[in-house]
Amino acid sequence: MGRIFERGIFRRNRSTAPEVSIAPTSPRPHWLDLRSLQFQLSLSLATLIALGLSGAALWTTYKVQQILIDSHKDSIVDIGDRIAEDVKLYEQMEMMPLEESLQRALENRASQKLLLWVQQENGTLIAAAPHASDAVWARLNSPHTLAAMFENALPPRIFSLKDQDFVACNSPLRVGTQFKGDLFIAQDITEDQQRFEAVVHTQVATTLSAILLMTLGMIYYLSRSLKPLQDICRMTQNICAEDLEQSQLPIQRAPTEIQQLADMFNLMISRLSGSWKQEQRASARQRQFVSNVSHELRTPLTVVRGYLQSTLRRGDNLSAGQREALSIAATEADHTIQVLQDLLDLARADDGYIPYRMDYVILNDLVQQVLNRVKKVKPRPLLLEASDDLITAYTDESRLKQVLVNLVDNALKYSPDPEPVTVKLSQSENQAIIEVSDRGSGIPPDLQRRIFERFYRIDEARTRSGGTGLGLSIVKTFVEGMQGQVFLTSTVGKGSTFTVQLPRLSKHDPQGTG
Secondary structure, X not given: OHHHHHOOOOOOOOOXXXXXXXXXXXXXXXXXXXXXXXXHHHHHHHHHHHHHHHHHHHHHHHHHHHHHHHHHHHHHHHHHXXXXXXXXXXXXXXXXXXXXXXXXXXXXXXXXXXXXXXXXOOOOEEEEEOOOOOHHHXXXXXXXXXXXXXXXXXXXXXXXXXOEEEEEEEEEEEEOOEEEEEEEEEEEOHHHHHHHHHHHHHHXXXXXXXXXXXXXXXXXXXXXXXXXXXHHHHHHHHOOHHHOOOOOOOOOOOOHHHHHHHHHHHHHHHXXXXXXXXXXXXXXXXXXXXXXXXXXXXXXXXXXXXXXXXXXHHOOOOOHHHHHHHHHHHHHHHHHHHHHHHHHHHHHHHHOOOOOOEEEEEHHXXXXXXXXXXXXXXXXXXXXXXXXXXXXXXXXXXXXXXXXXXHHHHHHHOOOOOOOEEEEEEEOOOEEEEEXXXXXXXXXXXXXXOOOOOOOOOOHHHHHOOOOOOHHHHHHHHHHHOOOEEEEEEEOOOEEEEEEEEEOOEOOEOOOOO
């Protein structure tokens, strides 16, 4: 039967079990959560889209500008070649002087958007078209200024001057083998540049709009694709053992990987549901078995104890050995009856059949009664530390007495004689606090977490003390059933302290008026 008990067939009463706290899901959208998969995927893909479209836009802009420049470059080079031919023609055919032939050749090729001039190496202007008195020259200062700007402009390059853009170059002007001076050519491309900039602005706006629309579409798609993962998280938060059979996650038109995850999740839930049902049926049979055995054994043991005690009272003709044997038998019968009663209490608590009669109790009087009761059985020093103020708690008086008896008895077992056991009463705004301290050997930290497990005893010394390993389990079950908490603090070599915290007020009576 011990093995059956050790398998953990008793479970904490659902109404008294501490609730497991699960952090709620952030109310923010997942795409605003910097650590969410949706945000990281959205950011990564949006960055790739922005880089890709921006790169394509920049490349297109660069190529369009190069095409624009190249078209003007070809025109400028052609004009330079023709001017040299015109100068040679005027000098040879019409016998014009150099300055006049240069001026006429430039005027034939010049226009309001094409500026031409020739100057010597020392900067002396030989010829210019349009003339220096024209509006264009006046607007652009002088050809000397332009010559300084366009110096060494070969091949042709773009220059900006007073809100105007030019493609310009300069090269030596040779007629035959004779050097006539430096020829400067400047093509006004302001209107073309303005149209080009308008195209660039349109392309930038189009690119940004495309990035925005693609990002929003991608966020929406990712949200739809990852929604099954969010559903799994919500279901996992709200799932409980009783709902396993109905807990299935329907998934439709999800990506293959997420569909596989959802299918595995549903399969896992189905397997857990089957295991839970089997375990519940087995636990119910075992609890029923323990309850039946406890009932069946307690009655005959009570009868045996009664006969033993009666024989001891009337056995004047018993020898000393016989009286000792009967006393030991009576003591073991009492111990066994107490073990059976503990088992019944735990079984009822697991099934939720233990009623708690909650009311306001003065702890000063209750603790003193418990200590007086224990002193009658175990004449050991017991100290009560409490203030003069009355400390009340909202609890079950009968169950709290059983809790305190178990704690004080446990402290006496593992505290050397004549070291006292101290019970301290205090209170906070919402809680009444009871501390039971001994001066025993203490409990190592790695064993403290198991101290409230059923049938768990730390060492052989505890086994020889006659404990069953159920006392502290009953303490924890009853305290939690009374809406309280119990803690252990222990230092090896200095002793242990069990702290019970109980509510001072009823949940339904926040002012404490009863």
